[in-house]
Amino acid sequence: MKKIIFFLFLVISLNAFAQSNAIRCVEGFKGNDNFLFLRFDHYGVGTKKSKFLKTKNGLEEISNIDNYKGHFTTADKMPSLYIKIEVSDSAAFETDKEIIVDNYQLLLQSTKRVNPKVDTLTIKGTNFYGYTKSEIDSAVSIASYVYFTKSNEAIYFNFMNRAGKTLLYKSISEFIEQRNLLLTNFVERMKKCN
Numbered sequence: 001m002k003k004i005i006f007f008l009f010l011v012i013s014l015n016a017f018a019q020s021n022a023i024r025c026v027e028g029f030k031g032n033d034n035f036l037f038l039r040f041d042h043y044g045v046g047t048k049k050s051k052f053l054k055t056k057n058g059l060e061e062i063s064n065i066d067n068y069k070g071h072f073t074t075a076d077k078m079p080s081l082y083i084k085i086e087v088s089d090s091a092a093f094e095t096d097k098e099i100i101v102d103n104y105q106l107l108l109q110s111t112k113r114v115n116p117k118v119d120t121l122t123i124k125g126t127n128f129y130g131y132t133k134s135e136i137d138s139a140v141s142i143a144s145y146v147y148f149t150k151s152n153e154a155i156y157f158n159f160m161n162r163a164g165k166t167l168l169y170k171s172i173s174e175f176i177e178q179r180n181l182l183l184t185n186f187v188e189r190m191k192k193c194n
Helices: 002-027 093-109 172-193
Strands: 035-042 050-055 058-063 066-073 079-087 119-123 126-132 141-148 153-160
Touching: 002 066, 002 079, 002 153, 002 172, 035 079, 050 093, 058 093, 093 126, 093 141, 093 153, 119 172, 126 153, 126 172, 141 172, 153 172
Parallel strands: none
Antiparallel strands: 035 066, 050 058, 066 079, 079 153, 119 126, 126 141, 141 153
């Protein structure tokens, strides 16, 4: 019995360390160029340890045991990027990933100027799932991607192109260059942390 208790304690401790290591890694990420780190907030989740996402199958529940959000701005303090971390229950993480990608797929059906299929970006061997708009428009959001860690986190990247009437990017190619640089630096940061 003591061996079982010790094993469970060890597994829980290792899981908590892996999660906090990834979160510390993202918290220390300072961005680059148009994505300058502003602050990192810990939101928690309150009493409900799950949330619902819309998919082609209707509302589906995913676990959600903790939440963090990093805020990034341009040099003149215009919002340019939010990095949100949602921690899943380890037993539900594989199902949660499928639901999150299905949610993106449904979102693309009602989003203007995007490919109707989820885009998979592979940067330095790391996969990001989401979309980038095909052209500049009047919407605030220009792209959104999610990356799944090995320690049960979904890390969302929500890129902004507008603060009030000001556009950050005049062309999609200009944005893509900055997006890829940011995601490359992020992947390199994650590899150094692990």
